[in-house]
Amino acid sequence: MINAQLLQLVINASNDGIVIAEKEGEQDNILIYVNPAFERLTGYTSEEILYQDCRFLQSGDRDQQAIEIIRQTLKSGGSCREILRNYRKDGTPFWNELSLSTVKNPSDGMTYFVGVQKDVSVQVKAQQRVAQLEAQLAEVQAQLAAINATNGQNKIAD
Template sequence: MAHDVTGSNWRGSQAYRKGVQETVKLRDQAIAASSVGIVIADARLPDMPLIYVNPAFERITGYSDAEVLGYNCRFLQGKDTSQPAVDQLRAAIKAGENCTVTLLNYRKDGTPFWNELTLSPIYDDGNNLTHFVGIQSDISDRIKAEQALRLEQEKSERLLLNILPKPIVDQLKQFEGSLAQQFTEATILFADIVGFTQLSAQMSPLELLNLLNQIFSVFDKLAEKHGIEKIKTIGDAYMAVAGLPVANDHHAEAIAQMALDMQQAIQQFKTPQGERFQIRIGINTGLVVAGVIGIKKFSYDLWGDAVNVASRMESSGLPGKIQVTAATKERLQDKYIFEQRGVIAVKGKGEMINYWLVGKQK
């Protein structure tokens, strides 16, 4: 009976050793067949040289094991060692901790690739750091796809910002409440090119459109310079507002300065007959509601009595003049020069005392 037990133990021991050998063999086969690069570095030696690389590492980097064993794997970084991820990697190595970083690395032939590297420490039974195991993947295709997607998103963002103010774009993204908002005070500008209707009969539609585009592009730059929100163009009319969508206390001054600059800017354009253009400008200050309505072809627009009055200031004005209401003059009289036009009848408002904005006080 004792002999049988000894034999059984021996056979069990043999089977165990055979099982361990098979497991080790399978492990080595799995590492060799892996599609991700696997490296082992000796943390006990200076400069942490590589002591093992699997075939996938060779395929990804182009380096054979004979070319890299005994060297630190920083050679993959090429000359670019200033990447933030490198600092993160060094800190993890110093602390003996796990980390995952994305590095721009270079193959043996010099071609770049994006390497997602996960580094894991190995400690012995005495809790001493002995090795690091690195798992790396070539994620260049993913990075390129993400970059392409980001570029497309940036294009879409720029296009959207050409249509709507940034705060409204942000609100649309987050679907936060109503997109219409009331502003206690804003200053609205309407401008109209004098004689443009007659000019349209003298030029081809394409020539007319090109000229109008040049003029409005100059106005757009002035709006950007003065922090003014362009609302829209209607034919040869130009509409802008200051004081929204982000409220500020200098809306009247910004519009006044833009109006004066528009008068100067229009002088650089001439009709086919060589005559200089003139514009009528109307300005008013007051309460408005601004926002986006509807579900298609979004457009940021303004509503309210103050908007209507500003439009009347333009239509009842004179060529080359900037007509403003008393409400606007009141906010600018300490900084700008005005001439009283007198009492005029304004459609829908009756008689109003209006003023010409002449210039800025020195």
């Protein structure tokens, strides 16, 4: 069996943000642990955010499809992996791939959630740029098709 000290060293060495939240009531999921990578990712220190609801990371930006999926996962006690937009302490947005899993404590039935968070901002921005370029390409192709159709009609008229 792995000892608690080694487990703590491993979690602290992770490059991905790791949080543990405790289910409190119907809506609140209170942060009870964050690792150093989470602090680096968000700009918040553990002292600033422990014992707060995790939703502060979305600021006022809670109308995201991923958030509804996460809510349902928390309600059902399952697990999910979603990409959502969060905000750092300085207000800058970042895209976060959140892997969320439920942990039940058999002794007292308390439910906890562990979240592993990875900054995927670069990948999301690249995907958005590719989509933008594809849309521009489709527009150019439509314009070329229209020009070719016009040229074809002109040749018939000659």
